[in-house]
Amino acid sequence: MLNVAINGKFLTDRMQGIVRYARELVCALDEVLDARDRVEIVVPPIAQDVPALRNIKVVRWGRRTGIAWEQIDFAQYLLKHPKLTALNLCNVAPLFSRPGVTAVHDVMYRACPEFYTSPRNRLSRAWHCMQYAFVTRREKAILTVSEYSKEQIERYYPNARGKVNVVPNAWQHVRSYVAAPDWRDRFAQLEPGQYLFCIATLARNKNVRWVYEVAERNPHLSFAIAGMRYESDDIGCPPNVHLLGFVSDDDACALIRNCRAFLFPSLYEGFGLPPLEALALGVPVVCSDATSLPEVMGPCAHYVDPNSYNVDLEALLAKPVAPAYEALNRYSWKMSGERLLGVLEVNGGDAREGLR
Numbered sequence: 001m002l003n004v005a006i007n008g009k010f011l012t013d014r015m016q017g018i019v020r021y022a023r024e025l026v027c028a029l030d031e032v033l034d035a036r037d038r039v040e041i042v043v044p045p046i047a048q049d050v051p052a053l054r055n056i057k058v059v060r061w062g063r064r065t066g067i068a069w070e071q072i073d074f075a076q077y078l079l080k081h082p083k084l085t086a087l088n089l090c091n092v093a094p095l096f097s098r099p100g101v102t103a104v105h106d107v108m109y110r111a112c113p114e115f116y117t118s119p120r121n122r123l124s125r126a127w128h129c130m131q132y133a134f135v136t137r138r139e140k141a142i143l144t145v146s147e148y149s150k151e152q153i154e155r156y157y158p159n160a161r162g163k164v165n166v167v168p169n170a171w172q173h174v175r176s177y178v179a180a181p182d183w184r185d186r187f188a189q190l191e192p193g194q195y196l197f198c199i200a201t202l203a204r205n206k207n208v209r210w211v212y213e214v215a216e217r218n219p220h221l222s223f224a225i226a227g228m229r230y231e232s233d234d235i236g237c238p239p240n241v242h243l244l245g246f247v248s249d250d251d252a253c254a255l256i257r258n259c260r261a262f263l264f265p266s267l268y269e270g271f272g273l274p275p276l277e278a279l280a281l282g283v284p285v286v287c288s289d290a291t292s293l294p295e296v297m298g299p300c301a302h303y304v305d306p307n308s309y310n311v312d313l314e315a316l317l318a319k320p321v322a323p324a325y326e327a328l329n330r331y332s333w334k335m336s337g338e339r340l341l342g343v344l345e346v347n348g349g350d351a352r353e354g355l356r
Contacts, residue, residue, distance in 0.1 A: 001034075001036050001037055001038070002033070002034075002037040002038065002039055002344050002345065002348040003037075003038045003039075003083045003084050003085060003348060004037075004038070004039045004040070004084060004085050004086075004087050004344055004348045005039075005040050005041075005042050005059075005074075005077065005078060005081065005084040005085070005086055005087070006026060006039065006040065006041040006042065006056070006086075006087045006089070007042065007070060007074055007086060007087065007088040007089065007090070007093075007094075008041040008042050008043035008044070008047060008050075008058075009043075009044065009066070009069060009070045009074070009090070010022040010023065010089065010090050011023070011041075011043050011044075011047040011048075011049065011050055012043070012044050012046055012047050012048075012065060012066075013090075015249075016201075017105075017169075017271075017273045017274075018089075018090050018091065018105055019090070020169075020173065020273065021089065021103075021105070021145070021169055021273075022089035022090055022103075023051060024170065024172075024173055024333045024336075025089060025167070025333065025336055025337060025340060026041060026051065026053070026056065026089070027051050027053070027333070027337075028333040028334055028336055028337025028338075028340070029056070029337045029340050029341060029344075030053045030054055030055050030056045030337075031054075031055075031334070031337060032334075032337050032338055032341050033055040033056065033341070034055075035055060037055065038057075038084075039055065039056045039057070040056065040057045040058075040059050040084070041053070041056050041057070041058055041059070042059045042061050042074055042077050043058060043059070043060055043061070044060070044061075044062060044064070044065050044069045044073070045060050045061075045062065045063065046065060047060070059077075061073060061074070061077050062074070062076070062077070067092075070092060070094060071094050071095060071096075074086075074094055074097075075094035075095075075096050075097045078094065078097045078098065078100075079097065082098070085098070085100050085101065085140070085344075085347065085348050086098070086100030086101070086102075087100060087101050087102075087344070087348075088100065088101070088102040088103065089102075089103045089143075090103065090105075091103065091104055091105055091128065091131065092128075092131050093131070093134070093135050093138075093139065095134065099138050099139050099140045100139060100140060100347075101139060101140060101141045101142070101143065101343060101344065101347050101348070102135045102139050102142060102143070103142070103143035103144065103145075103167070104132065104135060104136070104142055104143070104144055104149070104153055105144065105145050105149065105270045105271070106144075106145075106149050106152065106268070106269070106270025106271075107132055107149070107152050107153055107156050107157070108205060108268050108270070109124070109125045109128040109129050109132070110128075110129050110132055110156050111152060111156065111268070112205065112267075112268055113125065115203070115204040115205055115268075132153075132156070132157060133157065136153065136157035136159045136160035136163075137157075137159045139163065140163070140347040141163050141165060141343050141346070141347045142160055142163050142164045142165065143164075143165055143166075143167045143340070143343065144164055144165070144166060144167070144270070145166070145167070145168050145169050145270050145271040145292075146166060146168060146270060146271050146292040146295055146296060147166055147292075147295060148270070148291055148292035148295050149166075149270040149271070149292060150164045150166055152270075165339070165343045166339075167336050167339045167340050167343070168271060168296075168331055168336055169271045169273045169276070169331065169336070170276075170331040170332050170333040170335070170336055171273075171276045171277055171279070171280040171328060171331060172280075172332060172333050172334075173333070174253075174277050174280045174281055175280075177249060177250070177252075177253035177281070178250055178253065179250060179253045179254035179257055180248070180250035180251050180253070180254045183250075183251055183254035183255065183258075186251070187224075187242075187244065187251075187255065189242050190222070190224055190242065190255075190258075191222070192258040193258065193259075193260055194222055194260060195221075195222040195223060195224050195242075195259055195260060196221060196222070196223050196224070196259060196260055196261050196262075196263050196286075196313065197223075197224050197225075197226070197255050197256060197259035197260075197261075197262055197263065198211050198223070198224070198225045198226070198262070198263040198264070198265075199225075199226045199227060199252065199274055200225050200226070200227040201227050201228070202227075202228070204267070205266055205267045205268040205269070206266055206267075207265045207266055207267045207288070207306050208225065210265035210304075210306055210309065211223055211225060211241065211263060211265065212236075212237060212238060212241060213309035214265075214309050214311050214313065215238045215240050215241045216238045217309060217310065217311070218240075218311075218312075218313055218314075219238070219240055221240065221313060221314075222240055222242070223238075223240060223241045223242065223263075224241070224242045224244055224255065224259070225241060225242070225243055225244065226244045226245070226246070226247045226251075226252060226255065227244075227245070227246065228245065228246045253281065256277070256278050256281045256283055257281050257282065257283065259283055260283075260284075260317070261283060261284040261285065261286050261302075261313075261317055262274070262275060262278035262283050262284070262285050262286070263286050263287075264278075264285065264286070264287040264288065264293070265286075265287070265288050265304060265306045266287070266288050266290065266291075266293065266306065267288065267290060267291075267306050267307075268290065268291050269288075269290075269291050269292050269293055270291075270292055271292055271296055272287070272291075272292055272293045272296050272297070275287045275293070275296075275297055275301060276296060276297070276327065276328070276331065279297070279300060279301075279324040279327055279328060280324070280328055282324070284302065284317060284321070285297065285300070285301040285302065286301070286302045286303075286304060286313065286316065286317070287301045287302070287303060287304070288303070288304060288305075288306040289303040289304065289305060289306075290306055296327070297327055298322065298326055298327050298330075299321060299322035299326065300321055300322045300323070300324050300326055300327040301321060301327075302316050302317060302319065302321060304316070
């Protein structure tokens with residue numbers, strides 16, 4: 001019998017890869033739980049888009065939001081319920097609570113300090129590196145998303161050795177995506193099947209510069225980048241690159257399904273969910289040969305050196321790769337939910353005795 005309290009702060013955060021992981025993994029865990037298990041997801045009062053759960057109880061708790069809720073309100077809930085073991089799925093654990101189970105998706109803040117140069121980013125790096133050290137020393141068990149991330153965690157934090165469990169991302173959520181039927185009206189500059197598409201964020205590891213540089217060397221090709229902000233302070237945007245800004249999930253689905261290829265030239269990834277999603281949506285993937293990506297994509301992607309811009313994309317895409325199912329069949333949220341259940345059965349509070 002499990003006794004687990006899930007940190008539900010992510011249900012108030014904007015959708016991104018880590019939030020997607022937490023949400024889908026909670027739903028998968030809900031499907032494999034025994035009805036006798038006591039598993040709760042504790043959420044801030046403002047949480048809106050809470051998934052429908054059958055076996056996991058939703059508890060609204062506290063009065064704060066954001067980091068303050070996680071570090072104070074959630075910690076108070078755990079202190080009030082001493083039989084419950086915390087499950088934190090988004091890299092951060094409350095500092096003043098009992099040992100639990102925490103997911104560390106990657107240790108990029110520790111491994112790549114050169115990515116964090118602004119005062120805000122340096123502060124964020126200091127906070128996350130402190131969390132890495134704290135979590136790897138204190139927690140009963142650590143989750144991560146790939147063998148590469150496991151190796152990195154154990155390399156930089158030897159205290160974690162023997163505690164790290166790989167519970168990977170998966171892709172089945174894309175089956176619910178519905179391509180916006182009117183996407184051409186909003187993106188009339190893009191011809192179906194003729195543009196190369198990339199989803200990028202401000203983070204330097206996403207390597208938007210590679211897209212700009214390759215676009216300059218391939219002026220006959222059309223490129224599109226979706227995302228709120230771009231790291232373009234020191235490089236100009238070539239005329240054959242269309243900056244689309246933030247796009248909805250429905251638009252992203254349409255843009256991926258209608259692109260010639262999906263680009264993912266990342267410098268560092270703990271897993272790399274977007275190219276796996278693109279494979280599931282049926283398009284070729286050009287991705288970096290760095291960090292976790294060869295592990296995740298296997299022989300199903302066209303690989304590039306993320307530090308080299310002399311790329312003939314036409315020739316690269318003409319080369320055959322393995323069928324997508326060779327990568328897709330290795331990952332499912334159901335399998336990840338079962339792996340998580342196995343970790344919790346060993347570390348989930350009074351797993352043998354239940355509440356007294």
